Amino acid sequence: MPQDPVRTRQVGAVLEVTLDRPKANAIDLETSRIMGEVFRDFRDDPELRVAILTGAGEKFFCPGWDLKAAADGDAVDGDYGLGGFGGLQEMREMNKPVIAAVNGIACGGGLELALSADMILSAEHASFALPEIRSGTVADAASVKLPKRIPYHIAMELLLTGRWFDANEAQRWGLVNEILASDKLMERAWELAQVLASGPPLVYAAIKEIVREAEDSNFQDMMNRITKRQLRTVDVLYGSEDQLEGARAFAEKRDPVWKGR
CATH class of the missing domain: 3.90.226.10 (2-enoyl-CoA Hydratase; Chain A, domain 1)
Incomplete structure (x- = not known):
């Protein structure tokens, strides 16, 4: 076989x-x-x-x-x-x-x-x-x-x-x-x-989508899409528990615990 x-x-x-x-x-x-x-x-x-x-x-x-x-x-x-x-x-x-x-x-x-x-x-x-x-x-x-x-x-x-x-x-x-x-x-x-x-999966997703989309965009157009949360992964990230966890971990001087949500 x-x-x-x-x-x-x-x-x-x-x-x-x-x-x-x-x-x-x-x-x-x-x-x-x-x-x-x-x-x-x-x-x-x-x-x-x-x-x-x-x-x-x-x-x-x-x-x-x-x-x-x-x-x-x-x-x-x-x-x-x-x-x-x-x-x-x-x-x-x-x-x-x-x-x-x-x-x-x-x-x-x-x-x-x-x-x-x-x-x-x-x-x-x-x-x-x-x-x-x-x-x-x-x-x-x-x-x-x-x-x-x-x-x-x-x-x-x-x-x-x-x-x-x-x-x-x-x-x-x-x-x-x-x-x-x-x-x-x-x-x-x-x-x-x-x-x-061990890193933040939602951030990785946003990075990969931004890099992919930026290949066919100029800088300012791409920045506008990011700040207006027009990319799905960026929108998910900016409303996620993980983003709050990153800020809290920094303030509390500890390692973050990423949940991917």
Whole structure:
């Protein structure tokens, strides 16, 4: 019986999602749909606050689209399921922090998947590329996201040449937050996830919605929307017990107890 291509592990408020499709963790349509269901359930579960996304093994995080499956009939424009390719990069209202722990090769759609996370930790041996140009197609999500994340001319070089780059270069351009020894990667990911899980979930939600909406807004328009409570997460936050708890904890010189309401 084939193994489940997506494994999950929950500890407290943290969900670990592991892409596990030997030999390379490539994503076909079925796997993408499963990932969409996993991330939807994570998004909608009030008990879960942070997700970690990684790949099985030490060689591949994810090389993107499964070309062998495509050769067997999977259409590149087929039904990827909720959240689009990999279930994350188009998931609506994903207002919880997601950490990508890149444990190996992240190229094509795999790199685009990592770019969909809020923080990226990289194993020191990891490597990255957007090689779609070499197969006559376009790295669509990366073409939208990458020029907004790193210097324009560097982003265009990577998109137009498809060349490989290592973890050190990725960190130099600000694509990854930290580089870890491979045996320390998941330990650090869980450490960071626990820090985030102890934080205020309603504030995280507001931050993520503000950042997302601000991509298509000018500064003053966005500030007006925030102050007038026109964003759902901001409106919830400003009327919440958690906001009062934050003020009380500060005044009482104690750690706040966040309830997410």
